[in-house]
Amino acid sequence: MNINDAIKGRRSVRGFLSDPVSKEIIEKIIEDSSWAPSGSNIQPWKVYAVSGLYRDRLCDEVTSGLEKNPNDETPQYQYYPVKWREPYLTRRRETGWGLYSTLGISKGERDKAFKQQLKNYDLFGAPVGLFFTMDNDLELGSWLDCGMFIQNIMISSRGFGLETCPQAAWVYHHELVRKVLPIPESEILICGLAIGYEDKNEVANTFRPGRQKVNEFTRFLGF
Numbered sequence: 205m206n207i208n209d210a211i212k213g214r215r216s217v218r219g220f221l222s223d224p225v226s227k228e229i230i231e232k233i234i235e236d237s238s239w240a241p242s243g244s245n246i247q248p249w250k251v252y253a254v255s256g257l258y259r260d261r262l263c264d265e266v267t268s269g270l271e272k273n274p275n276d277e278t279p280q281y282q283y284y285p286v287k288w289r290e291p292y293l294t295r296r297r298e299t300g301w302g303l304y305s306t307l308g309i310s311k312g313e314r315d316k317a318f319k320q321q322l323k324n325y326d327l328f329g330a331p332v333g334l335f336f337t338m339d340n341d342l343e344l345g346s347w348l349d350c351g352m353f354i355q356n357i358m359i360s361s362r363g364f365g366l367e368t369c370p371q372a373a374w375v376y377h378h379e380l381v382r383k384v385l386p387i388p389e390s391e392i393l394i395c396g397l398a399i400g401y402e403d404k405n406e407v408a409n410t411f412r413p414g415r416q417k418v419n420e421f422t423r424f425l426g427f
C-alpha cells in the first residue's frame with residue numbers, strides 16, 4: 205500500500221469481524237511501530253496486547269462494571285477540555301451527531317446511545333485489543349512520543365489488511381481495566397485500541413468525519 209493512501213485511508217472502524225489475528229502479525233506491527241521517533245530515544249511506550257479468553261475477560265469485566273455503575277468514571281487524566289469552547293465544541297458535536305445519525309440514533313435516545321457507547325468495551329467486536337501505558341512520572345513530551353508510536357500502529361496495521369479504532373473510552377474506567385490487566389500503579393493508561401479486520405457490513409463504518417481545510421490551520425510563510 206502506498207504510504208499516502210495508508211495515511212489518508214485510515215479511519216476509526218467501529219465494527220470488526222471476529223476473525224482472529226495471529227500473535228506474529230501483532231508482534232510485527234508493534235516491532236515496526238517501535239521505530240517511531242522519541243525525544244532522546246527514551247521510547248516511553250508500553251503495550252498490553254490482549255486476545256482470546258484474556259480479551260473476553262477484560263471486556264466482560266468492564267462492561268458488567270459499567271452496566272452496574274454507568275456513571276462511575278475515574279479518568280486518570282483529562283483527555284478533553286474541562287470547559288468546552290468554540291471551535292472545538294461544534295466540531296465535537298458534528299462528529300458525535302454524525303456518527304449517531306448514521307446509526308439512526310436521534311437526540312434523546314439515551315438507551316441506544318449508551319448501547320453504542322458500550323460497544324467500546326467489546327472492542328467493537330475486534331479480536332485484539334492493545335492498551336498503551338507509560339510510566340506516570342514522565343513529562344508531556346513522552347505523551348507526544350507515545351502518540352507517534354500509536355499512529356504508527358494504526359498505519360502499520362493497514363499494511364496487513366487490518367483496521368483500528370483508538371479508544372480513550374477505556375481511560376475513564378482504568379480501575380476496571382486494572383482488575384484484569386497487570387498494569388502497575390506506576391503506569392498511566394494512555395488509551396486502548398481495537399484492531400482487527402473491518403466488518404464491511406457495519407453501518408458505523410460508513411461514517412467518515414471531515415477535516416478542516418489546510419489553509420484554515422496552516423500559515424505558509426516564505427513560499
Ligand SMILES: Cc1cc2nc3c(=O)[nH]c(=O)nc-3n(C[C@H](O)[C@H](O)[C@H](O)COP(=O)(O)O)c2cc1C
Nearest residue numbers: 214215216218299324370371372373374395412413
Ligand atoms: C486518542 C484517541 C481516542 C479516541 N477515543 C475514541 C473512543 O473511545 N471511542 C470511539 O469510538 N472513537 C474514539 N476515537 C476516534 C475519534 O472519534 C476519531 O479519530 C475522529 O472522529 C476522526 O475520525 P477518523 O479516525 O475516522 O478519521 C479516538 C481517537 C483518538 C485519536
